[in-house]
Amino acid sequence: MAAVRMGLQVVAGTGGPDAQDAVRIAGLSFRLMDRQKRQLQILDHVDLALKEAEFVSIVGPSGCGKSTLLNFIAGLTPVQSGSVEVFGTPPGAEGAPIGYVFQQHALLPWRNVLQNTVISLEVKGVGKAEREQRAREMLGVMGLDGFEDHFPREISGGMRQRVSLARTLVDNPRLILMDEPFGALDAQTKLLIQEMFLKYWEEHRKSVLFITHDLAEAIALADRVLVMSSRPGRILAEYEVGIPRPRTLDQVRHMARFTELHDAIWEDLRGEALKAMQGRA
Amino acid sequence: MDQDTARQVTIVKVVLLIVIIGGWELSARYGLIPVFWTSSPSLIATAFWESLKENEITYHTYITMQEALAGLAAGAVVGIMLGLVLGVSRVLGAALEPFVIAMNSLPRVALAPLIVMFVGIGFASKFLLAFSLVVVPIMLNTYEGIKAADPQLINMMRVIHAKRFQVFFKVLLPNCVPWIFSALRVSISFAIIGAIVGEFISARAGIGYMIDSAAGAFDTTGMIMPLIVLMVLAFSIDRAFVATSNRLLRWRDEGLT
Numbered sequence: 001m002a003a004v005r006m007g008l009q010v011v012a013g014t015g016g017p018d019a020q021d022a023v024r025i026a027g028l029s030f031r032l033m034d035r036q037k038r039q040l041q042i043l044d045h046v047d048l049a050l051k052e053a054e055f056v057s058i059v060g061p062s063g064c065g066k067s068t069l070l071n072f073i074a075g076l077t078p079v080q081s082g083s084v085e086v087f088g089t090p091p092g093a094e095g096a097p098i099g100y101v102f103q104q105h106a107l108l109p110w111r112n113v114l115q116n117t118v119i120s121l122e123v124k125g126v127g128k129a130e131r132e133q134r135a136r137e138m139l140g141v142m143g144l145d146g147f148e149d150h151f152p153r154e155i156s157g158g159m160r161q162r163v164s165l166a167r168t169l170v171d172n173p174r175l176i177l178m179d180e181p182f183g184a185l186d187a188q189t190k191l192l193i194q195e196m197f198l199k200y201w202e203e204h205r206k207s208v209l210f211i212t213h214d215l216a217e218a219i220a221l222a223d224r225v226l227v228m229s230s231r232p233g234r235i236l237a238e239y240e241v242g243i244p245r246p247r248t249l250d251q252v253r254h255m256a257r258f259t260e261l262h263d264a265i266w267e268d269l270r271g272e273a274l275k276a277m278q279g280r281a
Numbered sequence: 282m283d284q285d286t287a288r289q290v291t292i293v294k295v296v297l298l299i300v301i302i303g304g305w306e307l308s309a310r311y312g313l314i315p316v317f318w319t320s321s322p323s324l325i326a327t328a329f330w331e332s333l334k335e336n337e338i339t340y341h342t343y344i345t346m347q348e349a350l351a352g353l354a355a356g357a358v359v360g361i362m363l364g365l366v367l368g369v370s371r372v373l374g375a376a377l378e379p380f381v382i383a384m385n386s387l388p389r390v391a392l393a394p395l396i397v398m399f400v401g402i403g404f405a406s407k408f409l410l411a412f413s414l415v416v417v418p419i420m421l422n423t424y425e426g427i428k429a430a431d432p433q434l435i436n437m438m439r440v441i442h443a444k445r446f447q448v449f450f451k452v453l454l455p456n457c458v459p460w461i462f463s464a465l466r467v468s469i470s471f472a473i474i475g476a477i478v479g480e481f482i483s484a485r486a487g488i489g490y491m492i493d494s495a496a497g498a499f500d501t502t503g504m505i506m507p508l509i510v511l512m513v514l515a516f517s518i519d520r521a522f523v524a525t526s527n528r529l530l531r532w533r534d535e536g537l538t
């Protein structure tokens with residue numbers, strides 16, 4: 001990890017090789033051909049390790065390949081060069097305990113809330129009674145009791161995203177990939193869902209890789225924040241958050257450590273965000 | 282649409298209907314338009330009643346609808362099957378697409394004489410003509426419905442390790458249902474066109490035959506009456522279809538109107 005600049009009181013031992021790692025990525029690069037048949041470097045030698053039960057946020061300018069990174073881990077995009085391991089096996093392996101919360105809720109519009117929530121259990125062949133009971137419980141955790149029969153178009157954006165979260169969590173994944181899951185929500189809804197998810201996570205401690213462009217969200221939820229550069233995406237810096245848990249969002253935001261991290265990460269990000277913006281214009 | 286607007290629309294509809302039929306009847310009575318060329322609502326109503334008593338209009342309507350609906354049903358089954366196969370198989374779909382579109386750009390009505398030559402002037406020629414008008418649009422729409430499936434949904438299914446057949450039955454197939462329904466809706470009138478054109482070419486029964494015979498006798502009323510029966514019938518089928526499809530597709534943002 002030569003390219004990584006360790007920021008602010010890094011706790012030793014992060015990212016080292018460990019049998020318990022949920023995700024281990026080494027030297028991952030990715031190129032695409034654009035429409036003019038030019039090579040486009042999307043990712044450039046990304047190294048990353050996510051420990052079991054660790055919550056890591058990745059922030060970076062738009063178009064830096066954050067989502068591409070998740071697609072590699074989920075096995076949706078085949079690896080070109082470098083290596084990706086999920087619980088020690090290649091990505092996309094049969095039965096890999098991965099959940100993926102997409103930026104857009106990705107609910108099946110013709111299924112009601114309950115039918116959407118059971119889909120992963122249904123695909124696995126879990127019996128109807130059991131899967132519906134588990135789904136109802138998870139919908140209850142997400143505060144969605146009484147909405148089981150509604151179609152996605154009949155509920156609000158925040159509720160759809162909670163259904164999407166319930167659908168992912170009901171399968172009890174060991175690793176959760178989250179691609180700007182709360183990015184499309186209004187400020188209040190976002191806060192409430194963040195709190196809900198934070199509480200759930202602190203109880204269950206899954207491995208989470210959380211992509212966002214919201215710095216405050218990245219810091220408040222995660223154990224560690226990785227900063228990615230503008231395209232080609234590299235890991236630019238790494239910050240250990242070090243705010244004790246259990247956390248509550250309004251308290252976290254007033255801590256000196258929060259402000260300190262926010263300033264430091266924004267310092268890293270500002271230049272990259274500008275580059276990305278100019279690249280677009 | 283709020284309730285007030287809905288009521289206004291209903292009132293305007295009824296007024297329009299009365300004005301059209303009333304205007305037509307009055308102009309015919311007072312000699313503003315020649316009854317020989319345009320008939321009149323009362324003449325048509327009388328002719329309809331007479332024909333009903335003779336069991337003539339019912340018989341011919343039955344023949345035509347039988348041809349059209351059989352063609353529609355067969356065209357739907359074959360079109361949906363072909364569309365699904367094309368949509369699921371990347372290679373086959375891309376390879377056959379230009380052929381299908383070329384077929385579709387052919388005015389199928391022009392095939393009528395050829396079809397009659399092949400299978401004779403009975404039920405088969407009308408059935409095949411209706412079928413040929415219906416099958417390609419249904420197939421193309423089914424194919425589009427599969428292609429239009431949100432890639433995000435397919436990614437979601439892959440993340441939960443869904444098998445190919447599960448992706449097909451849980452995502453691709455439900456995704457084409459609205460596409461198939463809208464194709465079926467336009468196909469109702471296509472199928473009737475097919476049956477009628479077949480009857481024009483040569484037939485012993487059916488609405489097209491009735492119109493053709495009346496035309497030979499310069500009987501305007503005899504030509505318009507079956508047309509109106511056909512119109513009312515096709516309109517009712519369309520309404521019933523829309524109501525059914527809106528009930529089945531309750532999950533969609535907006536229904537058909």
